[in-house]
Amino acid sequence: MTQADLTSPTSPTSPTTPLPLLPALGAQAARLIELGVHELAGLSAAELRDFAGAVGAAPAAEDSGAGAGGDVLLAVHPDRVPASALAPLLRREGKPGFVxxxxxxxxxxxxxxxxxxPDAPLYLLTGLDRGDRMANWSPDEALPALTAEARTPLLLTEGLHWVLQQPRVLERNHCFMTIGSRLRKANGALDARTPAIWISNGTGRDGRERRDAPKVGWCWAGNRHTWLGFASATDRRAGTP
Incomplete structure (x- = not known):
């Protein structure tokens, strides 16, 4: 790929149907409790339920539709529950997710x-978008575009929480990258890999038994993929559990 190839990204036609809505915050809390995520995070089930109840009843949450569901996501801070613990909890076609x-x-x-x-174990993301319109862009192209739109790229753990709560957000040919998460080398430079969540074809080292399973992988920061958008949100905010 030449530098000229990276100057004018074009995107394939995006689906016209809207993304499936997220459950209400209380239902999201119940889902995390069912999966044992609260225990991984060192929280009690009551703390998780109380957080969801408090932020779901707040005026800001009512304005955004958080109490009734929509595009507001309950997330656990990545310092509490890392991506490696969340990925196996994903399910698609009865198959667990993997890294x-x-x-x-x-x-x-x-x-x-x-x-x-937010400096809190639990927080909310609002205004979620899968970034289908940026499919066939590279991460290096997408990040400044999202910044210019005052949008924040999702972390890998946030993307995993999204799929945990709404599995249908992950579709064949419409999966997404989570370029808010990057690895820094010892010299301070960014590693060229960028994380993404997509659906395994069961080829290569994935193994045939993992065909159709949710998959955490990576792509080069300068490469484009027609089937990967760039997940982002409008805001993150904490609440009081």
């Missing part, structure tokens, strides 16, 4: 310096 074998350092992918995380 590709050559990404043993998945939990070292940390938030970019431009991504501000």
């Amino acid at each position: 590709v074998t050559d990404m043993t350092d998945v939990d070292r992918f940390a938030p970019l310096g431009t991504v501000a995380l």
Whole structure:
């Protein structure tokens, strides 16, 4: 790929149907409790339920539709529950999610310096978008475009929470990258890999038994993929559990 190839990204036609809505925050809390995520995070089930109840009843949440569901996501801070613990909890076609074998350092992918995380074990993301319109863009192209739109790229853990709560957001030919998470090398430079969540074809090291399973993998920051958008949100905010 030449530099000229990277100057004018074009996107394939995006689906016209809207993304499936998220459940209400209370139902999201119940889902995390069912999966044992609260225990991984060192929280009680009551703390998780109380958080969802408090933020779902707040005026800001009512304005955004959080109480009734929509595009508001309940997330656990990545310091509490890393990507490697969340990925196996995903399910598609009855098959568990997994991390590709050559990404043993998945939990070292940390938030970019431009991504501000609430200083709390639980927080909300609002205005979720899968970024289908940016399919066939590279991460290097997508990040400044999202920044210019005042949108924040999702972390890998946030993308996993999204799929945990709404599995239908992950579709064949319409999967997404989570470029808010990057790995820094010892010299401070960014590793060229960018994490993504898509659906395995059961080829190569994935193994035939994993065909159709949710998959955490990576792509080069300068490469384009027609089937990967760039997941983002409008905001992150904390609440009081």
